[in-house]
Amino acid sequence: QVQLQESGPGLVKPSETLSLTCAVSGYSISSGYYWGWIRQSPEKGLEWIGTIYHSGITFYNPSLKSRVTISVDTSKNQFSLNLSSVTAADTAAYYCSRGLRSSISREGTYYYYYYMDVWGKGTTVTVSS
């Protein structure tokens, strides 16, 4: 059974860097899949932050790209999120997930899909001085 567990500080000061780690158990990151981060502000919907493949290929939300770095440590079977220059607007529940991205050919055109089949329980991060 694949399980993901987020960890990191629950309180970060404005202008500092938010750092979270997601430990993966029951599956080797090196075996495949994409590994990503999503956040959810109180009373709001889901916001995708970014995704990394075990090879290091990354995809980031354009609205956060300038502040986000996602990295993977296959030796520890975990991946991490760094979000710099945080403000109160970054206060949210942060989830890590396992994703599958692939494509299907229809009439000579490739259509890509991405879905997240395993999620961590989430960790709440508050940005405040």
Added chain:
Amino acid sequence: SYELTQPPSVSVSPGQTASITCSGDKLGDRYVCWYQQKPGQSPVLVIYQDTKRPSGIPERFSGSNSGNTGTLTISGTQATDEADYYCQAWDSSTARVVFGGGTKLTVL
């Protein structure tokens, strides 16, 4: 940028069919998935690749996608299905994941 639009809320009586829509430009040319999120819990995948159900998801959950609209259908809705539901797609033009705003399903 690509956007997905969902109704904020849908109500259904127990035992009836609930339909939650997700609208986006030429959404039928993409693949949609759906997540269920109950209060205080992380999201759970209930439909992927438009119509497929992950292992462990009840058969009463089904999906479709055509034209500009994807639909999550819950047949014989139960009180335990009361939750927020989010649609999601991959935007190839910008290489990013896009979520709908979410729909709160109330089972009256």
